[in-house]
Amino acid sequence: MMKNVISAVCVKCGAEHEATPDVTTCKKCGGILDIVYDYNYIKTQLTKEKLARREKSMWRYTELLPVTGESKSPKLRVGWSPMYNAQRLAEQIGIKSLYIKDDGINPTASLKDRASSMAVVKAEEAGKDTIACSSTGNAASSLAGNSAAAGFKTYIFVPERAPKGKVAQLMMFGATVISVKGSYEDTFRLSAEAIDRWGWYNRNAAINPYLIEGKKTVALEIAEQLDWKMPDYLAISVGDGCTIGGVWKGLKDLYSIGFIDKLPRLISVQAEGCYPINKAFAENRPLEHMDENTIADSIAVGVPRNPDKALRAIRESNGIAINVSDEEILAAMRTLGRTCGVFAEPAGAAGTAGLIKAVKQGLIKSDATVVSVVTGNGLKDVANAIKAAGEPICIPPDMGMLIDAFKAAKK
Numbered sequence: 311m312m313k314n315v316i317s318a319v320c321v322k323c324g325a326e327h328e329a330t331p332d333v334t335t336c337k338k339c340g341g342i343l344d345i346v347y348d349y350n351y352i353k354t355q356l357t358k359e360k361l362a363r364r365e366k367s368m369w370r371y372t373e374l375l376p377v378t379g380e381s382k383s384p385k386l387r388v389g390w391s392p393m394y395n396a397q398r399l400a401e402q403i404g405i406k407s408l409y410i411k412d413d414g415i416n417p418t419a420s421l422k423d424r425a426s427s428m429a430v431v432k433a434e435e436a437g438k439d440t441i442a443c444s445s446t447g448n449a450a451s452s453l454a455g456n457s458a459a460a461g462f463k464t465y466i467f468v469p470e471r472a473p474k475g476k477v478a479q480l481m482m483f484g485a486t487v488i489s490v491k492g493s494y495e496d497t498f499r500l501s502a503e504a505i506d507r508w509g510w511y512n513r514n515a516a517i518n519p520y521l522i523e524g525k526k527t528v529a530l531e532i533a534e535q536l537d538w539k540m541p542d543y544l545a546i547s548v549g550d551g552c553t554i555g556g557v558w559k560g561l562k563d564l565y566s567i568g569f570i571d572k573l574p575r576l577i578s579v580q581a582e583g584c585y586p587i588n589k590a591f592a593e594n595r596p597l598e599h600m601d602e603n604t605i606a607d608s609i610a611v612g613v614p615r616n617p618d619k620a621l622r623a624i625r626e627s628n629g630i631a632i633n634v635s636d637e638e639i640l641a642a643m644r645t646l647g648r649t650c651g652v653f654a655e656p657a658g659a660a661g662t663a664g665l666i667k668a669v670k671q672g673l674i675k676s677d678a679t680v681v682s683v684v685t686g687n688g689l690k691d692v693a694n695a696i697k698a699a700g701e702p703i704c705i706p707p708d709m710g711m712l713i714d715a716f717k718a719a720k721k
Contacts, residue, residue, distance in 0.1 A: 425522070
């Protein structure tokens, strides 16, 4: 029994459900569910002093997570990723302060480990031995790795455009990988049908309300690492909508228990080649399908499955929605590497690309403090990393040719 959880409530029709381990969508209208907490109870159980003595992982926030006391601890250490004071980059961009939260150092090199770690715990609570999902890459590799460590079987559905680095991870972790010749929407649909047919535990974050609770821990860490002094803005790349929805949920949790006294504005960043959530927000219209034309495969989601929570997060935070080109993403990858030593994949650098663009457009003032979340490591997509950084100098072992090469590079 979860004493800290009240129920699971539909974000569309408001129907209330018991928060059982296998709860997915609303039984009344099919809408996405939101886990509701008993903040008064949590206030009696959690203090900042208690947190200071705990293990440095996402599970230090147990009172704010939907798990029972009997749940086994996951095998991989997920969370408590570093947050760097990127003052040199802040000055280059033209803002007061900038912090880079590097979630690419998680076990399988992305923020998605937070959701997958939660999935393993909830699958155990539900009595399942097999977990499945569809993914553009990162959710898949994180599920495969976390499941392998915990002894679960996995079935992973990916669109055939998924980068080879991510597919290699899946195969190394022993997952059964189904590469679907189609879009992410086609991949998602096939995975949903397979999950229903064989009764696997559903790790699809846009369907399973518990996974966004894992993702929200990145926001809890940001607050604690800043000594509970919140920034003016928080920039995050957006695909399905689950991550930005989770970030906002975590921030509101902390505000509700009195750990923070300010909520930052969110910067929702999508690629110009695929921005259905930002388009719906900007035009205040229902979500429309878009093509998936961007190098940032992790956020190339033409039909987002969790737009309600994403749009709610942007609106409630008085946020900014900004779209960036692939060229701006590649430039942000170089900038992060050369000013912060942080290696980001395209989707991981998108948040920073959006921040840079928002400052240039005058949407963010020079006295602002901002946190930008890097959601995935650049080794996930080496081809685009080379495209961003360029090729090395290649010469025979000859000093004269080395000198000539240096001269040519300076021109």
